[in-house]
Amino acid sequence: xxxxxxxxxxxxLQRVVRExxxxxxxxxxxxxxxxxxRSIDEELAALVYDSADEPGLLAGVRGGSSRQLTFSSxxxxxxxxxxxxxxxxVGQLVPPQPAAIEVRHLDGSAFVSADDLGRxxxxxxxxxxxxxxxxxxxxxxxxxxxxxx
Amino acid sequence: MRDLxxxxxxxRAALGDEEAWEALVDRFADxxxxxxxxxxxxxxxxxxxxxxxxLRLAEHLRTIREPERVGAWLITTSRRESLRxxxxxxxxxxVDSCAEWCGNxxxxxxxxDLLAGERDAExxxxxxxxxxxxxxxxxxxxxxxxxxYADVSVAIDMPMGSIGPTRMRCIERLRGCVVGEPDQVExxxxxxxxxxxxxx
Numbered sequence: 001x002x003x004x005x006x007x008x009x010x011x012x013l014q015r016v017v018r019e020x021x022x023x024x025x026x027x028x029x030x031x032x033x034x035x036x037x038r039s040i041d042e043e044l045a046a047l048v049y050d051s052a053d054e055p056g057l058l059a060g061v062r063g064g065s066s067r068q069l070t071f072s073s074x075x076x077x078x079x080x081x082x083x084x085x086x087x088x089x090v091g092q093l094v095p096p097q098p099a100a101i102e103v104r105h106l107d108g109s110a111f112v113s114a115d116d117l118g119r120x121x122x123x124x125x126x127x128x129x130x131x132x133x134x135x136x137x138x139x140x141x142x143x144x145x146x147x148x149x
Numbered sequence: 150m151r152d153l154x155x156x157x158x159x160x161r162a163a164l165g166d167e168e169a170w171e172a173l174v175d176r177f178a179d180x181x182x183x184x185x186x187x188x189x190x191x192x193x194x195x196x197x198x199x200x201x202x203x204l205r206l207a208e209h210l211r212t213i214r215e216p217e218r219v220g221a222w223l224i225t226t227s228r229r230e231s232l233r234x235x236x237x238x239x240x241x242x243x244v245d246s247c248a249e250w251c252g253n254x255x256x257x258x259x260x261x262d263l264l265a266g267e268r269d270a271e272x273x274x275x276x277x278x279x280x281x282x283x284x285x286x287x288x289x290x291x292x293x294x295x296x297x298y299a300d301v302s303v304a305i306d307m308p309m310g311s312i313g314p315t316r317m318r319c320i321e322r323l324r325g326c327v328v329g330e331p332d333q334v335e336x337x338x339x340x341x342x343x344x345x346x347x348x349x
Contacts, residue, residue, distance in 0.1 A: 006317060009324045013276060016269045017291045023182035027196050031178050031203040035162060035170040038207040052233040106200075129201040131208075146204040148197055148230070 042143040045073035071144040082149045089125045093118035099136040125149045156217035163210035180292040181227045187288025188231035189280050202227040220296055224304035283319035
């Protein structure tokens with residue numbers, strides 16, 4: 001097969017894909033609106049562990065698995081566990097401490113409090129991207145990476 | 150080659166410059182979408198992966214280590230997010246064999262008299278039916294505009310020199326699965342053309 005034949009084929013494929021499957025306008029405008037969500041004063045707590053990254057961990061536990069995630073900034077770690085079926089969430093701040101936590105979501109935020117032992121929970125996490133903004137007294141404010149839970 | 154234009158958009162967007170951010174989105178939105186679609190995600194999941202990726206970039210603007218590699222960062226992030234989605238729905242396909250590529254469905258016979266639009270539809274259907282790393286790689290290069298080899302190389306951890314040959318091999322394989330050359334049908338008057346999925 002010649003390179004020219006392959007080029008012709010690729011060009012045809014390119015035309016077909018670009019006619020049918022370019023990024024929808026709504027996705028582009030949502031992306032453009034994302035800049036407004038960037039944190040100014042908060043320190044970023046990056047996603048450092050996600051059990052969904054481990055192949056096979058969820059497999060075999062049909063519908064009954066939970067997912068663990070860890071976000072970490074210099075001063076504070078946030079551990080989350082999300083129950084698969086119920087979408088209920090429990091969280092833990094490390095080191096343990098009380099804090100006001102905003103669960104950021106594109107359709108609006110939910111607010112929860114971490115108790116003296118740094119524990120917090122949410123009956124049901126929203127679908128779509130979420131981020132946790134945490135106000136923890138002397139340790140300042142942090143915001144986690146956006147994730148889909 | 151370093152993407153200095155993209156790097157300057159990142160630096161300006163980090164300071165809140167909306168125009169620079171929009172330029173970034175205009176350049177890379179279709180690439181991010183293509184990464185998700187190339188991993189076999191449907192439109193709703195691909196939209197969520199895109200949204201998550203862009204929100205995450207907005208938070209990382211200040212800390213991103215190599216702003217000139219923002220294209221690679223976007224591919225890496227959207228790819229990881231796509232794989233997470235696939236594992237959650239448990240139908241991930243991480244290897245491609247020809248069987249997976251081509252499926253075992255009945256052959257699609259396309260008569261030479263068909264309109265170009267119908268042939269395109271068959272080609273699209275065949276492409277949509279494919280899965281695996283080759284599909285993911287090719288779909289990325291079908292983005293408008295396509296990514297640089299340098300960004301793809303960093304994102305999928307493949308040497309620069311291997312990207313071109315791998316891309317060609319994938320095109321060749323795909324063409325082998327989807328027999329027929331829709332663009333050349335006109336030239337071969339009245340010759341029946343078969344655009345079909347090979348059985349294995």
